[in-house]
Amino acid sequence: MKNVFVKRKNILITSILILCLILSTFAFAQQDTNDNENRVKNVILMIPDGMTIAHTTLARWYQDGEPLAMDELACGLIRTYSANNPITDSAPAATAYATGFKTQNRYLSIYPEMVSMPGVGQVDEKDFYKPIITVLEAAKKLGKSTGLVFTCQFPHATPAAFASHTDNRNDYESIAEQMVYNNIDVVLGGGYKYIDKNQRKDKEDLVGYLRQNGYFVTTNWHDAKNYSGQKIWGLFAQDAMHYDFDRKDAGEPSLAEMTQKALYILSKNRNGFFLMIEGSEIDWASHANDPVGVVSEVLAFDKAVKVALDFAKSREDTAVLIVPDHNNGGMTLGTRGVSIDSIMLNSLLKYIRKATRTGLGVEELLGNNRTDENIKKIVSKYYGIDDLTQDEINAIKSAPQGKLNTVLGQMISKRSYIGWTSDEHTGEEVVLYAYHPKNYIPRGVIDNTQVCDYMCEILGIDLYSFNENAYLSNIELEEKGYQVSIDNSNPSNIQLLINKGDKTYIIPQNKNIVIEGSNQYKLKFVSVYIPSAKKFFVSSDILDIIK
Structure with missing residues (x-):
């Protein structure tokens, strides 16, 4: 890893002291630095977007304290700040994992022109906005298969950072086109409308392009599940997929099922693969301060972790990394004004365990029928709340489209003694989880860019050489x-x-x-x-x- 950092120094880091301090935080379970001995063919990078320690604690209690699949892999902490802000958004956070470089908020895998955080060196003016080659792109050029699995729409920030380059993370049409032309082998998740010529503003026929280039393109999980080839775009929702608690009626696959399929296809390549899997909507539930959505998505993500870990442990050539990109919501178990002695486990979980739909799922069930009686009936049936106040009923009635999870999230949080400090990202470190067949893993407090350095080291990828004159x-x-x-x-x-x-x-x-x-x-x-x-x-x- 030292070679990677020395090379980067010439591009970004201007202080040798800062470089040494960064390196000093990165220790390994083994001291042997023989690159070939610790190399693997496959890396599975899993990103639970916005996941905090409070999220995993709540999910663990939800299943009676049983450990999560990811628990055994916890080994350190990750610093998440972007090039220009102590609180990152998902675009630069994913960029750091994808490229090994920090960029500024809203940017996807391009060099920043604005750097204000300590330890992040200035970029040469001629390189402002220049695309940075990602670990996925480099792996593809070295003959490995590549894949992206997620539950959001595919041009959303995290998957987009691995296969597109822009200063505007919201430019979904351009991002989608770049991702299509980047020749990713497996893409499974949501967002069909972004490749459909009838729904794109530019009328670009990206479905046709994919099919002409040997891809199986489908919106049907049954067809995707039975596909036995090596190139697939399976997009199972027009935009984002449903939360896991809500997906069954929609006929959508789980994150675990998509993970299983991606591994089946990608493992056919003898040269190995790089796969990024995102638990996309943990973040969205956190923005909504919705503890039911948090439990739904953390548990769905953890099931995907088990699939990935079972795959890796069945062979000797695969590493698994689990790296949240940032915290979100400032969630706490316990809230202001409530004595800890009065919070029993049952009171914490009572309504969350009764919930069988997230707030968005309840919104679909309510439809336009938001009478007092129908609201009481639906909320009682799917949330177990039988004591709605008139103010709460009125809040449900007036909730804007797509925002009922925020309203119901507040009601569940209050009854469950769960606190929130924000409806936005927060800037604390996140937990690092890692598995390597020879236990060669990062430990301690590391920077998010070092996750990419580690992946490149164990895959044998010199990302600097790709970027030098790309x-x-x-x-x-x-x-x-x-x-x-x-x-x-x-x-x-x-x-x-x-x-x-x-x-x-x-x-x-x-x-x-x-x-x-x-x-x-x-x-x-x-x-x-x-x-x-x-x-x-x-x-x-x-x-x-x-x-």
């Missing part, structure tokens, strides 16, 4: 003497034009292709346009095509 900007091409212009006449399809002699090379954004007349060439990496900076980045092997 991309050129339009400005750098001009400096090399090329006649370059950006065509933004069609805002949904920005293009870089390179003129050389009587030839014009057209490079569309978000794709990995170059068009010259009737000829089409493939690039190593997808092309990226950053509107706010008017910068267009293209894979550096463009020089081999236009020479």
Whole structure:
């Protein structure tokens, strides 16, 4: 790992003292540093988005104190701050895991132009916004299979950070196109509408592109479950999938089932694989301060952990890492004004155990029928609450669409003595969990970027070499003497034009292709346009095509 840090120093870290302090926090269960001896073929990275210690404590008590599958792997803590903020959002947090570099809030796998946190070195101005190659992209180039499994929509921040590059995490259409052209072998989760030409604003037929390139594309779990090939996009909801407590009526697979399928497909590659699995909606339940949603999603994630861990323990070539990206909600068991002596386990769990739907699930059941009587009936049946006040009934009646989990979350939290300090992310360390077949694991307090360094070390990936000359900007091409212009006449399809002699090379954004007349060439990496900076980045092997 030292080589990785020495190389990074030349790009980001300006203080040798800071570098030494960072390295000093990273210790291993074994002192042997023989790279080959500790290498594995496969890495399974699991991200329970927004999961805190309070979340796992509540989930453990929900199942009568029985340990979670992830408990045996706890080995340290992770610092989560972004390049410009002590409290990260999911985009830079996932970027740190995906690339080994910190970026600023809202950015996905590009270098920041704003750095204000201690220990994060400034980036050279010419590299502002430049895409950073991810561990998934590098693994793919080395012949490994790659996969993403999640319950959110696939262009959402965490999966997006591993296979796209942008300064706007909310630009789902561009992100989706980049992810499609990044040739990921297995994609399972939600978000079909982002590849459907009839629902995309630019009418791009990404489903057609995938099928033309050998992918099985489906929205049906039964068909996906029975698929025996090696390339699949299974998107089982138009947008995000349901919470686990609510999914059965929707016919959606669980995170554990999708994990099992992904491992079955990816393990066919003798060169190994990289798989990222996200428990996406732990975070959303926390934003809503909804303890029922928290239990639903933590337990669903833990079942996926068991699948991954059983797979890894059945062989000698697979490591598993579980790394929350940040805390969320400031959840506590116990709240202000309530004596600890008055909080018994049954009072803490009574209503949470009675709940068979999350707040969003109850919202679906209520529909437009929000009469007093129907509210009382539904809340009693699915939450076990028979003493709703008129104020609470009125709050349920007036809850905006998609926000009933926030309203019901408050009611359950109050009755369960659960406190919340925020409906946003918070900045404390998160728990690190790790499994390695030879027990070569990180320990202590580490930085989120070091998780990527560790994965690259055990996979034998030199991510620095991929990043050193991966991309050129339009400005750098001009400096090399090329006649370059950006065509933004069609805002949904920005293009870089390179003129050389009587030839014009057209490079569309978000794709990995170059068009010259009737000829089409493939690039190593997808092309990226950053509107706010008017910068267009293209894979550096463009020089081999236009020479």
